[in-house]
Amino acid sequence: xxxxxxxxxxSVRDFQAQPLPRWQRAVLKVGSSLLAxxxxxxDGLDPRYAAGLARFIAQARAQQRExxxxxxxxxxAGRGRIDTGGDSLVLRQALASLGxxxxxxxxxxxxxxxxxxxxxxxxxxxxxxxxxxxxATLRELLKLGALPxxxxxxxxxxxxxxxxxxxxxxxxxxxxxxxxxxxxxTDIGGLYSAHPQRDPTARAIDRIERITPELLxxxxxxxxxxxxxxxxxxxxxxxxxxxxxIPTALFxxxxxxVVRALGEGQLHGTLVLAQGDRLRARKQWxxxxxxxxxxxxxxxxxxxxxxxxxxxxPGGVAGVEGDFRRGDVIExxxxxxxxxxxxxxxxQYSATEIGRIARRHSNDIEAVLGFRYGESxxxxxxxxxxxxxxxxxxxxxxx
Ligand SMILES: Nc1ncnc2c1ncn2[C@@H]1O[C@H](COP(=O)(O)OP(=O)(O)O)[C@@H](O)[C@H]1O
Ligand SMILES: N[C@@H](CCC(=O)OP(=O)(O)O)C(=O)O
Numbered sequence: 001x002x003x004x005x006x007x008x009x010x011s012v013r014d015f016q017a018q019p020l021p022r023w024q025r026a027v028l029k030v031g032s033s034l035l036a037x038x039x040x041x042x043d044g045l046d047p048r049y050a051a052g053l054a055r056f057i058a059q060a061r062a063q064q065r066e067x068x069x070x071x072x073x074x075x076x077a078g079r080g081r082i083d084t085g086g087d088s089l090v091l092r093q094a095l096a097s098l099g100x101x102x103x104x105x106x107x108x109x110x111x112x113x114x115x116x117x118x119x120x121x122x123x124x125x126x127x128x129x130x131x132x133x134x135x136a137t138l139r140e141l142l143k144l145g146a147l148p149x150x151x152x153x154x155x156x157x158x159x160x161x162x163x164x165x166x167x168x169x170x171x172x173x174x175x176x177x178x179x180x181x182x183x184x185x186t187d188i189g190g191l192y193s194a195h196p197q198r199d200p201t202a203r204a205i206d207r208i209e210r211i212t213p214e215l216l217x218x219x220x221x222x223x224x225x226x227x228x229x230x231x232x233x234x235x236x237x238x239x240x241x242x243x244x245x246i247p248t249a250l251f252x253x254x255x256x257x258v259v260r261a262l263g264e265g266q267l268h269g270t271l272v273l274a275q276g277d278r279l280r281a282r283k284q285w286x287x288x289x290x291x292x293x294x295x296x297x298x299x300x301x302x303x304x305x306x307x308x309x310x311x312x313x314p315g316g317v318a319g320v321e322g323d324f325r326r327g328d329v330i331e332x333x334x335x336x337x338x339x340x341x342x343x344x345x346x347x348q349y350s351a352t353e354i355g356r357i358a359r360r361h362s363n364d365i366e367a368v369l370g371f372r373y374g375e376s377x378x379x380x381x382x383x384x385x386x387x388x389x390x391x392x393x394x395x396x397x398x399x
Pocket of ligand 1: 191220
């Protein structure tokens with residue numbers, strides 16, 4: 001903790017440098033406060049800060065790292081196109097629709113590779129099938145080397161459909177894509193012990209081990225001119241991400257030195273530490289979620305899952321029980337053992353579909369079903385072993 005401050009210029013002075021956790025795949029959230037509203041007139045999007053963030057993304061990519069961008073700014077871009085007062089929900093929805101294409105064009109101009117738009121709502125992420133579909137699309141986009149840019153689908157998102165703010169959306173996306181770091185860029189150095197523009201005694205907080213009600217209260221001072229939730233929604237997002245094992249960094253995207261340091265693995269900002277290990281948190285959930293069916297698998301599949309931490313392919317499936325759908329949690333039972341499941345996982349295909357592709361080669365999936373979500377019926381990232389293997393080669397999936 002150090003001297004109070006409230007502007008981008010104070011970020012480096014107020015927040016001490018600390019190492020950024022090691023990461024391979026990060027979600028970067030960029031708020032409206034970094035993209036627009038630098039004058040009193042609605043003037044659309046301005047690249048003065050976004051350019052530095054785009055350089056950070058390009059540099060990460062050159063180091064074989066992956067970044068998924070969650071970008072606000074559609075409403076601000078819409079106001080730049082049709083200058084209107086007012087702030088009703090339906091007007092914001094219309095402005096977001098007006099501005100979304102400009103927002104994508106804006107990032108495309110700053111990006112060294114193709115950008116891809118993905119618009120999501122809370123409902124999409126609650127629905128397990130749509131969740132899996134969105135995840136598969138995002139993985140494919142990263143494989144293609146594109147820069148996925150996510151925003152809330154504001155035109156359809158009201159009330160219970162809405163995530164409400166892009167900070168929470170970014171936390172959900174971080175879990176969705178299995179990120180190992182969530183970066184939230186905003187117009188202030190990080191979290192202060194009180195609203196720094198209103199309280200001169202506010203102190204910078206470099207590191208948070210646990211998000212307490214007191215911290216949430218300190219962050220409740222409201223948002224900036226264009227922002228939606230202020231620091232509170234950033235802390236809520238950090239709470240969600242860190243509970244899923246993903247550390248979260250809040251930093252000032254308006255300060256070039258801060259953004260450059262980030263590229264060198266140094267954070268000037270607030271680091272919220274992960275609560276436990278990412279894989280462990282996910283596997284823990286898989287162990288306890290209610291299951292909707294079972295797969296019987298042969299000895300070859302049992303050995304592959306145990307020894308190589310492999311995905312379950314249709315060829316090893318000997319039988320299907322229950323009426324589950326794509327995305328449901330199911331149990332895996334060995335035909336050679338009793339009825340006790342030895343593993344659990346998320347089904348990539350429904351019970352009926354797996355019944356049709358059981359014992360077939362993965363290459364046949366498309367010919368049999370007429371479509372294909374992937375080569376496995378349970379992907380290894382979605383699989384947890386419940387009992388250890390009989391030898392010492394217990395795979396990493398036994399979290
Ligand atoms: N305790 C606090 N520490 C830092 N900023 C705070 C705090 N409480 C409220 N804020 C406000 O939150 C703003 C950032 O949130 P917001 O305006 O929603 O930005 P964004 O558009 O980047 O999401 C800061 O500029 C500041 O005015
Ligand atoms: N979906 C809205 C952004 C909502 C939002 O959370 O804004 P911000 O607080 O600036 O991240 C838009 O694109 O304008």
